[in-house]
Structure formats: structure tokens, C-alpha cells
Amino acid sequence: MAYLRNCWYAAAWSEDLQPGSLLARTLLDEPLVLFRDPAGRAVALDDMCPHRLAPLRLGRLLPDGRLQCGYHGLEFDATGQCVRNPHGSGRISRNCRVRAYPLVERHTLAWIWMGDEPPDEDLIPEFAYLDPGSGHDVGRRDTILMRANYRYVVDNLMDLSHASFLHDGLLGNAETVPAEIKVHQDGPYIHVRRDMYNVQPPLLRDLLFKRDGAAVNMWQSIRWSAPAAVLNDVGTYAPGTDREEFSGQLGCHILTPETADTTHYFTAAARQGPLGAVPDEGEEALKARIAELRRHAFKDQDDPMLTAQQENIRRHPGVSPVLLEIDIGPVRCQRALDALIAAEQQRAAEDAAP
Numbered sequence: 219m220a221y222l223r224n225c226w227y228a229a230a231w232s233e234d235l236q237p238g239s240l241l242a243r244t245l246l247d248e249p250l251v252l253f254r255d256p257a258g259r260a261v262a263l264d265d266m267c268p269h270r271l272a273p274l275r276l277g278r279l280l281p282d283g284r285l286q287c288g289y290h291g292l293e294f295d296a297t298g299q300c301v302r303n304p305h306g307s308g309r310i311s312r313n314c315r316v317r318a319y320p321l322v323e324r325h326t327l328a329w330i331w332m333g334d335e336p337p338d339e340d341l342i343p344e345f346a347y348l349d350p351g352s353g354h355d356v357g358r359r360d361t362i363l364m365r366a367n368y369r370y371v372v373d374n375l376m377d378l379s380h381a382s383f384l385h386d387g388l389l390g391n392a393e394t395v396p397a398e399i400k401v402h403q404d405g406p407y408i409h410v411r412r413d414m415y416n417v418q419p420p421l422l423r424d425l426l427f428k429r430d431g432a433a434v435n436m437w438q439s440i441r442w443s444a445p446a447a448v449l450n451d452v453g454t455y456a457p458g459t460d461r462e463e464f465s466g467q468l469g470c471h472i473l474t475p476e477t478a479d480t481t482h483y484f485t486a487a488a489r490q491g492p493l494g495a496v497p498d499e500g501e502e503a504l505k506a507r508i509a510e511l512r513r514h515a516f517k518d519q520d521d522p523m524l525t526a527q528q529e530n531i532r533r534h535p536g537v538s539p540v541l542l543e544i545d546i547g548p549v550r551c552q553r554a555l556d557a558l559i560a561a562e563q564q565r566a567a568e569d570a571a572p
Contacts, residue, residue, distance in 0.1 A: 219367075219478040221246045222445045222559050224333030226342045227474040228484045231359045232326050235260050240285075242275035244476050246332055250319070251275045255296045256283040260328045262319040263298050269314070325349055326359065327472070327484065333562075341406075343447040347468045347488055354468065354488035355501075358509040362483040362517050366524035368446050368473045369552065371481055374520055375448045375471050376410055376547040378438050384523055385420070385515050393417035394436070401546050408554065410547035412438045416457050422511055425504065426494055427454040427465045435461070442551045444558050446473035453491060465494035469512070479528065487512060 223246070230241060230252055241252040242265060249265035251274045265273050267287040277288035284293040284301065293302035298316035303309065320331040325345040331337035347354045364371055374380065379397065381390030397412040414436045424431060439451040453466030469487040476482055487508065499507075531537075541549065 219247070219475075220559050220563070221332075221475060222555065222562060224331070224335040224562055225445055225558075226322070226329040226331055226337075227445070228447070228472045228482070229262060229321065229328045229330040229474065231361065231484065232260070232323050232328055233359065234361070235328060238279055240275055240277075240279055242273075243482070245330065245482070246475050247477050248332065249273065249275075250330075251285070252321070252328070253279055253285065259296070260321045260323055261296045262321045262328075262330055263294065264317045266316065267292060268300070268316060274316070326356075334566075343406075343443045343449075343472075345447075345449060345470050345472075348470065348486060354490065355505070356486050356488045357505045359484070359486040360509065360513060362485065362513065362521075363476065364473075364481040364483050364516075364521050364524065365479065366481060366521065366528045367478055368475045368481040369555070370524050370528060371471075371473050371483065371520075372442065372446050372448070372551055373548040374524060375450070376408075376440060376442055376551050377544050378410075378412060378440065379544045381420075384519050388421050388511060388515055388519075389423075391418055391420050394420070397438075399544065399546065401550060403550070406443045408442045408547070408550050410440050410442075419454060422508065423452075423454045425508065426467060426489060428456075428493075433457060437461075440547075442547075444555050446475075448472065451490075455493070463493055465489070465491040467508075483516060485512065485516065 227245060229243060229245060235241060235252055235254050237254050243250055243252060250262050251265040252262050255261055263274065265275050267274055267289065269290055269292055272287060272289035274285055274287055277286045280286050284295055286293050291304045292300050294316055295301050298318035300310050300314035320337040322329050322339055322342065324342050325348040329342050346352055348356055382392060382395045394414045394417050397414045400411045402409050416433050417436060419427060419434045423436060427434060434454045435457050436454050437452065441449045448471040450469040450471060453464040455461050455464040467487045468490050470485055472484040474482040
């Protein structure tokens with residue numbers, strides 16, 4: 219499968235890279251091992267010792283920060299260079315090294331660059347609300363393995379009309395089907411906005427607003443950037459009032475392909491807006507409940523549907539989907555991604571030409 223490679227993908231939440239521990243993760247069909255060096259810097263190496271091609275994830279991290287292969291004890295530094303061969307004369311071949319990938323921590327995530335072009339940190343998508351000190355009280359940072367191609371998950375997110383059916387009662391309902399849809403592009407970002415007026419609030423919106431079941435106005439504003447980083451801005455306010463008097467959430471939906479058929483889904487949400495009823499159970503309990511409801515929607519509702527959809531697409535490779543008006547956002551994003559991949563492949567072909 220062709221991936222966009224000269225870009226940043228989320229590899230892990232920073233909190234998941236614990237000192238002294240190895241984290242094995244497959245990204246873009248490439249098995250990797252992640253860890254922190256003695257200075258606390260995040261490191262990503264190919265998960266394969268060059269000696270017998272054994273997985274380095276089965277080795278151990280030494281106190282000096284070297285990664286020791288668990289098979290024959292070769293040791294590698296954070297650059298991927300073998301720095302100790304405990305056998306025979308101890309000679310180290312110049313080819314005895316592992317590829318290391320640029321890894322940058324920003325917005326409480328470790329972002330990896332898996333292409334061959336020089337990494338550009340300005341291309342890391344903006345998720346500043348996740349930063350400590352942003353003023354946002356961010357809930358649980360979650361990682362979900364979806365059993366579907368990441369592009370299907372993008373389509374699912376960029377067309378939230380499905381919430382009225384697949385997440386009926388939780389994120390949408392019959393009254394939220396008729397929505398005004400607007401699409402625009404701002405630099406590298408494509409935005410899709412849905413506005414719904416005087417509708418019965420679904421459960422998650424009611425929990426975040428007045429918790430009284432009364433009719434509300436709602437918006438969903440979702441932002442995509444290549445290859446698959448999505449920010450969802452949702453809000454709820456009372457009909458006939460200023461929309462600035464709202465309660466809502468900011469949610470990240472950052473997708474990284476594991477394989478052509480599976481996706482790492484990094485997600486976390488923060489409450490926003492000046493309004494919102496104080497829950498009887500307290501804010502922390504509300505945050506935990508919302509995190510569980512969001513995970514239920516993504517893992518228990520989205521994932522089975524996308525998995526089944528993927529199987530149908532595999533069985534019928536010559537069938538093109540029928541597009542509706544609601545597909546304008548997903549189509550814009552997919553075309554933009556196709557263009558970026560084609561341009562990258564063209565650059566690679568030109569560089570390889572004699």
C-alpha cells in the first residue's frame with residue numbers, strides 16, 4: 219500500500235514512553251521499537267537486529283541507554299549504530315546498524331517521520347489544546363487499535379452524518395440528520411462544519427450542557443490535515459441565545475496506519491465553553507464517563523462497521539461507491555491525500571533517475 223511518508227505520524231502518547239521500558243509498535247507496516255535515552259529523549263529504531271534479524275523488542279534497555287539484542291547481546295545506541303559486539307574480537311561491521319527515525323514530542327504525543335526527505339517540524343499538525351498549561355482540562359489519552367484501513371476511518375470522521383444512525387442516542391439521533399454542511403480549506407487544513415438547530419440533544423451533548431433533555435442548537439466542526447490528523451470542535455447552546463454561551467468539547471482523532479488493514483487511533487477530549495451543568499457525580503467522574511462513552515462509540519460501534527465495510531470492499535474491488543452530498547468532506551480529503559502521495563512518488567522517481 220502506498221503511504222505518504224514525508225510527513226509526521228503519531229507514534230505514541232508521550233506518557234506511554236516510560237524510562238527504562240521498550241514499546242513495540244508497527245507503523246506503516248514497519249515494526250519499530252521505541253524507548254527513551256538516558257537524557258529522556260524519545261527514540262525510534264527498526265525492530266530488527268542486523269545480525270540474525272531477530273526483533274529488538276525482545277531485548278532489553280541497559281542502564282547506559284543502549285538497546286541490547288536479546289538473541290546474541292549486540293548493543294545499539296540511540297542512533298541505531300551497533301557499539302558493542304561481545305563475541306570474538308569484538309569487531310563491528312560498518313553495516314551493523316539499525317535505521318533510526320526522527321521522533322519529536324509535541325502536544326503530548328511523539329511524532330515520527332518515516333520518509334527519506336529532511337523532516338520539517340513546521341508540518342506537525344496543531345493540537346495545542348493538549349499541551350500542559352493550555353487551559354484545557356484534557357481527559358484520558360486513549361489509544362485504540364481499529365481493524366480497518368486508516369482512510370476508511372478518515373471518511374468516517376469527515377462525514378459525521380453517520381452519528382445519527384450508528385451512534386443513535388449517544389452522538390446523534392433522527393433530529394440531527396438534517397444539517398447545514400459547509401466545507402472550506404485553510405492552508406493544509408480541510409474543514410467540514412455541520413449545524414443543527416432546535417434538536418433533541420443526544421446523550422453526550424446533554425451530559426456536557428444542561429442535562430435537562432431540552433431542545434438545543436448544535437455544531438460539529440471537524441478539521442483534517444494530511445495524512446490523517448483530525449480535530450473535532452463540537453458545541454451546544456440553547457435556541458434563541460448567543461452561541462458564545464455554549465458547552466462542548468475539543469477532541470483529537472489522530473490516525474496512524476499500523477498495516478493496510480489496521481489503524482492506531484489516538485484520541486483525547488477536553489471540555490470547552492462557559493456553560494455546562496455541574497454533574498452530581500463531580501467533574502472527574504464525568505470525565506471518566508465521557509471517556510468510556512467515546513471509547514464505546516469508536517471501538518464498539520465504529521470499528522465493527524468499518525471492519526465489515528473493509529471486507530466488502532476487499533470482496534468487490536471493482537465496485538465504486540455511490541456518492542451523496544454528505545460525502546463532500548471525505549472526498550476533498552482523499553483527493554488531497556492522493557495528490558500528496560502522487561507528488562511524493564514523482565519526487566522519488568526523479569531522485570532515482572540516472
